[in-house]
Amino acid sequence: MTDDELIWRIAGGSGDGIDSTSQNFAKALMRSGLNVFTHRHYPSRIRGGHTYVEIRASSEEVKSRGDGYNFLVALGDSFARNPKENAYYGEEEVKPLAENLDDLREGGVIVYDSGLLDTAEIENFDERVEENDWHVYDVDLRGIAKEHGREIMRNTAGVGVTAALTGIDTTYVEDLMAEAMGGDILEANLNVLEDAYEHVQEEYDPDAHDVTVPEGEHDEEQVLVSGSHGIAYGALDEGCRFIAGYPMTPWTDVFTILTNLMPDVGGISEQVEDEIAAAALAVGASHAGAKAMSGSSGGGFSLMSEPLGLAEMTETPLVLVESMRAGPSTGMPTKPEQADLEHVLYTSQGDSHRVVFAPSNQVECYEQTRKAFQIAYDYQIPVMVIYDQKLSGEHRNVPKSTFDQAPNPDLGSVLTEEELKDQPHGETGIYHRFQHEGEDGVSPRSIPGQKGGRYLATGNEHTPEGHISESPSNRKAQVDRRNEKLASIRENLDADERQQVYGDESADYGVISWGSQSGTVEEAVERLNENGHSVKGLSVSEMAPFPKEFLSEFIESVDDVLVVEMSSTAQFRGVIQKNLGQYGEKISSLLKYDGNPFEPAEIVEAVEEHGSGEELSSNTRFEAAAGGD
Amino acid sequence: MSAFSAIGDEREVAQDEFTPSIEPQPTWCPGCGDYGVLKALKGAMAELGKNPEEILLATGIGCSGKLNSYFDSYGFHTIHGRSLPVARAAKLANDGLEVIAAGGDGDGYGIGGNHFIHTARENHDMTYIVFNNEVFGLTKGQTSPTSPKGHKSKTQPNGNAKTPIRPLSMSLTAGASYVARTAAVNPNQAKEIIKEAIQHDGFSHVDFLTQCPTWNKDAKQYVPYIDIQDSEEYDFDVHDRRAAQDAMHETEDALYEGKVLTGRYFVDDERPSYQQEKRQRGELPEQPLAERYFEDGEWERSYDFIDRHA
Numbered sequence: 023m024t025d026d027e028l029i030w031r032i033a034g035g036s037g038d039g040i041d042s043t044s045q046n047f048a049k050a051l052m053r054s055g056l057n058v059f060t061h062r063h064y065p066s067r068i069r070g071g072h073t074y075v076e077i078r079a080s081s082e083e084v085k086s087r088g089d090g091y092n093f094l095v096a097l098g099d100s101f102a103r104n105p106k107e108n109a110y111y112g113e114e115e116v117k118p119l120a121e122n123l124d125d126l127r128e129g130g131v132i133v134y135d136s137g138l139l140d141t142a143e144i145e146n147f148d149e150r151v152e153e154n155d156w157h158v159y160d161v162d163l164r165g166i167a168k169e170h171g172r173e174i175m176r177n178t179a180g181v182g183v184t185a186a187l188t189g190i191d192t193t194y195v196e197d198l199m200a201e202a203m204g205g206d207i208l209e210a211n212l213n214v215l216e217d218a219y220e221h222v223q224e225e226y227d228p229d230a231h232d233v234t235v236p237e238g239e240h241d242e243e244q245v246l247v248s249g250s251h252g253i254a255y256g257a258l259d260e261g262c263r264f265i266a267g268y269p270m271t272p273w274t275d276v277f278t279i280l281t282n283l284m285p286d287v288g289g290i291s292e293q294v295e296d297e298i299a300a301a302a303l304a305v306g307a308s309h310a311g312a313k314a315m316s317g318s319s320g321g322g323f324s325l326m327s328e329p330l331g332l333a334e335m336t337e338t339p340l341v342l343v344e345s346m347r348a349g350p351s352t353g354m355p356t357k358p359e360q361a362d363l364e365h366v367l368y369t370s371q372g373d374s375h376r377v378v379f380a381p382s383n384q385v386e387c388y389e390q391t392r393k394a395f396q397i398a399y400d401y402q403i404p405v406m407v408i409y410d411q412k413l414s415g416e417h418r419n420v421p422k423s424t425f426d427q428a429p430n431p432d433l434g435s436v437l438t439e440e441e442l443k444d445q446p447h448g449e450t451g452i453y454h455r456f457q458h459e460g461e462d463g464v465s466p467r468s469i470p471g472q473k474g475g476r477y478l479a480t481g482n483e484h485t486p487e488g489h490i491s492e493s494p495s496n497r498k499a500q501v502d503r504r505n506e507k508l509a510s511i512r513e514n515l516d517a518d519e520r521q522q523v524y525g526d527e528s529a530d531y532g533v534i535s536w537g538s539q540s541g542t543v544e545e546a547v548e549r550l551n552e553n554g555h556s557v558k559g560l561s562v563s564e565m566a567p568f569p570k571e572f573l574s575e576f577i578e579s580v581d582d583v584l585v586v587e588m589s590s591t592a593q594f595r596g597v598i599q600k601n602l603g604q605y606g607e608k609i610s611s612l613l614k615y616d617g618n619p620f621e622p623a624e625i626v627e628a629v630e631e632h633g634s635g636e637e638l639s640s641n642t643r644f645e646a647a648a649g650g651d
Numbered sequence: 652m653s654a655f656s657a658i659g660d661e662r663e664v665a666q667d668e669f670t671p672s673i674e675p676q677p678t679w680c681p682g683c684g685d686y687g688v689l690k691a692l693k694g695a696m697a698e699l700g701k702n703p704e705e706i707l708l709a710t711g712i713g714c715s716g717k718l719n720s721y722f723d724s725y726g727f728h729t730i731h732g733r734s735l736p737v738a739r740a741a742k743l744a745n746d747g748l749e750v751i752a753a754g755g756d757g758d759g760y761g762i763g764g765n766h767f768i769h770t771a772r773e774n775h776d777m778t779y780i781v782f783n784n785e786v787f788g789l790t791k792g793q794t795s796p797t798s799p800k801g802h803k804s805k806t807q808p809n810g811n812a813k814t815p816i817r818p819l820s821m822s823l824t825a826g827a828s829y830v831a832r833t834a835a836v837n838p839n840q841a842k843e844i845i846k847e848a849i850q851h852d853g854f855s856h857v858d859f860l861t862q863c864p865t866w867n868k869d870a871k872q873y874v875p876y877i878d879i880q881d882s883e884e885y886d887f888d889v890h891d892r893r894a895a896q897d898a899m900h901e902t903e904d905a906l907y908e909g910k911v912l913t914g915r916y917f918v919d920d921e922r923p924s925y926q927q928e929k930r931q932r933g934e935l936p937e938q939p940l941a942e943r944y945f946e947d948g949e950w951e952r953s954y955d956f957i958d959r960h961a
Contacts, residue, residue: 245957245958258951258952263940264940283953286951286956288951289940290743290744290934290936294736295768298733298736299765303740303743304740305729305737306736306738307741309737310745311745311940312944313944328730328733336727422954427954431944433944449672452723470745470748471654471655471705471725471748471941472656472657472704473704475725476723477725478720479726481730489720490720
């Protein structure tokens, strides 16, 4: 990544419009031709508290949040203020400014709302400004907002100030405002924007600092989407028309996007009493002939363990999403972690199987969700899509054409009434649904209501006819058949060449990542190579059945491997070792579990210091694999 | 040709069409009340002319869950307490199906109690039959949510300290639009009640008293029963929620005193089913969802909505 980038952070309290403002501003930057990537930090509360959104904008591709940022708009947390005492500034009140200073780069810009924040309350503020060569602009954002509309519009004033100080063309912002609102509200906002812009032009020297907005151009139309949008769109395009869920952060993102879309596409969305019900509804709808999905986050997914097993035993196609957050138990509801991996891989009793995809970016979210439905319905097996709070909420521009694809409502291994006639039946017409000899382990199913397809699906072990059975020979035949699906699925996935190796092909140092950290790792690897090291990277996005050969090849090709993940127990590294059964001496982990995702610099630093015995300066730690030296 | 031609296929249906060709060895004990449910269900379906292939029978776990091993329709033997969420989704996905859910008192009022309340509340158009024998049978006689106070079992050796659940009052309060109780020892009434429940448009809850001759020797308490519809003493309007509530209270108290009242307690023909409510709000397609997958129709893509939603 070059220096030519704007990383804009807007901070305030939850409920101050940080989200909507940043969303619009990111879109405006995207429409002006830049690549954008957002990172959202928020507390688990409705109003107030320290929250910020970062937008990284560059003319080059952005795969990750950056290292720190270079432009701060500190709004002031209106909900931390005592409404009776306008002049009261408690400790919470200066948070939007104070809490963000550590990450601000040298030479960065600070715009703060002088109508709400007082720098005198911040320890060593002036010294720090001087030390870091920061450029401070005290603008009465609240005053400007109040003058033309309402106090809450001070976020718009913040955007106006940003535009004036960086040279951003406000036309794109104005257009987006016009799309989002109308009437007096629009007019007031436009006035606030303009006034703030002009105020800065008149009162300050916008060229006193080096932070500017780069120029860029897209060769095709872009859309701003999150990982959750990717999953929702993928599901929709594969013909998913039934979603059931129970609200839980961050899974709610997918749930609400699809709920919003379902009436338009003749689909059904159900908010139900709990997660057991949610997954069971998806099983019921799928059994009855719809493409169905459910999902949750850590604790809610725990409840889904039961219906997951039922789907496997009854061979009912099922797609479940697991959007991870920091655990155990309620953990940190709004903070990302990658520590539900083993939970998702192994939950449910018996020798159970499921397919697990772990997309690492917005486009992969889309593609793998489509693949998840294809596998689930072709092979009659539960398929999980696991991702996390970070990818769920982070927006990035993607070519609109990514989604310009044919829909696939195909129900997979389902028979028509015509085809059912040629299938084996019992004397009274019961269909032999679970035949021992299915191709690739799959015996085609019928749908309730079809003539000639009547059968019993049961979570007990059953005969080809669907009768409950504890016969040893039948048991073995059924288990073997269900197990057989996995090898075929692996072959199917290998044909797609999904996993990407990047960096220096001849490097003898390898970095492996999965899920939402992959973009950050990729950027770190690029930087390491620029710094004169020789490193290559691999992003793994299929967790079960595990791509053993592919991983072996990569690990064989290097002398040292660093596995980067957001977990304190190195779950992902454990999965690699369990599946490969060797290479313990080669593999180390870089772990982070403080609730914040990696920044590229942390990985660069760790690789450079790996083996040197030095303590890492950041919130990360090294750990060698079992079997290591 | 419709993809689901068994649905609405009107013809005479014989009871034995529901009997599996290879009838598995019944796991129900001789004298078990569950045989009474099976008989009533077969009789009701045949008299209503329901094609076995347009019926989806979803069951839970326990002796009651074995029902669909002996009832040859489309069946889904789910897991303990989960028949309702599976069943109601199937109904939402394919409105044409005749959806019946069945389970025991432990299954329906215990582990599945939450689903019971919410399915009743939403008034899904389906029938729910609860085999109520006041005991966990298949796990060998433990105390269930409907076991009487003082009931002794290996898990409550000093006698059950808990007051039994009131299933009829519960479903009425939750919002079920058809609530009845019947008994295996009353086959004619049982069949009629199930027929009514199936024909009712909304959530029909049938608390079905099934004696357990093995684990609940007090099974004799189910005889004699009193059919409240035939009794002048219990004359009340089944459309009147308050009257129904009083009658339910009386029967729920009397049951444990050895007096069994059965029959219809509450019928609300006015309340729209959940399906109707959803359709009115544009949240349920006119055509059953499942049918669309078998037709050559146009399928919307996310691309068509991106400008609006992204």
